[in-house]
Amino acid sequence: MSAYDDRLAAFVGRPLVALRPAADPVNVPMIRHWVEAMGDTNPRYLGASPVAPASMMQAWTMRGFGAPVVAGGFDELVALLAEGGYTSVVATDSDFEFVREVVPGDHVSVEEVVEAISPEKATGLGAGRFVTTLKTYCDAAGSVVATQRWRTLRFQPVASSPVEPVETPRPRPAVNLDNAFWFEAAREHRLVVQRCLACKTLRHPPGPACPECQSFDWDTVEASGRGTLYSFVVAHHPRHPAFDYPLLIAVVELDEGTRLITNLTGVTADALSIGMPLEVEWLDADPELTLPVFRPVATLEH
Amino acid sequence: MNIGDVLPPLEIPLTRSLIVATAIASRDYQDVHHDPALAQERGSPDIFMNILTTNGLVDRFVTSWAGPTAVVKRIRIRLGAPNHPGDTMTLTGSVSAIDDRRVTVDVVGTNQVGVHVSGLVEVEL
């Protein structure tokens, strides 16, 4: 995690808004304004023993017009998000659970605590982070009358001119002196296998020395590109943005005898069976990375 | 009452007055809910309805069907396309679960652009 992530993470569990009482107790005039504006004619709200509409809970503790903004966790978090470029906000979810109805005379207070701040997500609005908080509404005795889980997206607004979406490339292989030859050959669409020069044993994944005869001398042979399915997984979660899911990942045993990890193409999970014949196909993933993937061999052909 | 029962749909014409009146009745004085010029400055085509009102209208939609004895225990909503003046929001719903006295209604509210709100309301009868 980056230092910025750490600073964001420090907000989790912190109150954003310390316990704040409503300006007024629950009262009939405000209920009247609400039900008139909403067009709600339910007789319970303005009858002989009125109750407040459940959905009105949040309204009791709103700050009101021109109320001074009190410095605190909320403003600090907004400032920190702005520092990360997340200057815009849109609410995405609200989940109210009501313990009891409130009635005129009840004096409601609210407290808001950060539950989670997501890693950066790509959204239709732009890159952003979801901030989930829990608002707890209490009566004068301190008993909880309702909770509200509240999720907002804090995002970096996308420039209004249409921008080509940036595709996330596949994870880079860590290339070093021991494995570079293989990835270089792949860029030329050649599937090679390392071979010990002394005892001719093939090995993959490659390494600097032969486990059979301890020779450090090696060359490569070009594989036929034919093999069989040795095992496979169908990856669903978590999702990396470079891949489409469900993602078929396989271990293929080449006709030459070595195995390699690869992806399967031109086939769906339900059509896979261990031992089925496969052949190589080249995936030019991006200008820097070419990988061998495998597809089923047409039955007649094999 | 059975699972799958469909509520009578509710069409709500979203006048400018309604959007402003509900914002003020919910003590929400954010300018994007009543000041068109400032709303445009902030990137919206016009003022838009606030979330407290979405909760309020979903509440009204379900309780007007469930009757005055119903007590609302949960309102869970996911927000989508904004509601602007001149839009009409149509609320539809159906019973998705019945557990003793607790009835869950799935609710969707759509406007011309698409889904404004989807979610559920649980009431106790």
Place this chain on the structure above:
Amino acid sequence: MSGFSGATAIVGIGATEFSKESGRSELQLACEAVTAAIADAGLRPSDVDGMVTFTAETSAEIHVARNVGIGDLSFFSRVPHGGGAACGTVAHAAAAIHAGLAEVVVCWRAFNERSGERYGLGQADRPMDTNADRAAYAWMTPFGLSTPAQWVGMFARRYMHEYGATSEDFGRISVIDRARAATNPKAHFFGRPITLEEHQASRWIAEPLHLLDCCQETDGGQALVVVSAERARDLPHVPALVVGAAQGSGHDQHMMTSYYRPSISGIPEMGLVGNQLWAQSGLGPSDMQAAVLYDHFTPFVLPQLEELGFCGRGEAADFIRDGHLELDGSLPLNTHGGQLGEAYLHGMNGIAEAVRLVRGTSVNQPGDVRNVVVTAGTGVPTSGLVLGAA
């Protein structure tokens, strides 16, 4: 029996709470667990002269020692390969004490694995390096094979193919662990058992693994104190003798992806550990009254039972279905709830449970336990213990 067998004992265990968000630094979790374990042993921090942890641990022994009042250290070491290190820490401690390099050795592991760096999210975006460890990922992550669940799934599919095992056979391990966790107040899943149907209905993570085949992620710390059997006699708790302690790394060993061996339906490194444990102790599978088997993912529990000799190759599914691993079976499994049910503490909480089983203080004590076998992480170079009563 070697002179090593029974020469040392675990005399103290200590842990933090197990949570999803500790709210404290990993160093603090380590210090809390170590302090608690030393106190449980009836010792003082200044008595400790050896410390062993994982290479994966972020708090070096000097930081823990300095904070908790441990002074001079004459022995310290670290064991590599993630959860495979767990029992290895005790093996190092026991060997050091047996060799006279130290007298009181603390082994620990502490992390914020849920609220901090989550292993389950995969290796794909980890920083690039060109050392041999990092270069090994070059054969996986470009293909999207980057999480432990996916790595294990590849073995599991082959095991199913060769032995006819099913997802339900894996699920029974999860059901057993959650049943034990349900009665363990320290467990994350206390009071929340599952059914096999729920296991089957849980979403796919990496087919053939469902969500409920995968262990949870945890914040917490666990520590153990090891001393000589002689010294253990003067300490307050019933000592859990280290009857066997071994590490194992097999032929053509890779980190979670040993897919290139002639067969991948077994775990040869665990067989290597098992053979050493039985040779050291003079005991065998039928001498065990309980087992704490590493269960980060259910499928690997089956070949562990086979490698340790509790059943034959390919017979684990039947062995489990016959009820042997239940609390009233021949080999009660993971009485604390395992890492699927109690907490994922890289196997260290399982060693603590084995100590409780020998002490007779497990919350799910299956009667008298003379000997219990414990294993560490599977798919990696691993380790194991046999703990026994004096």
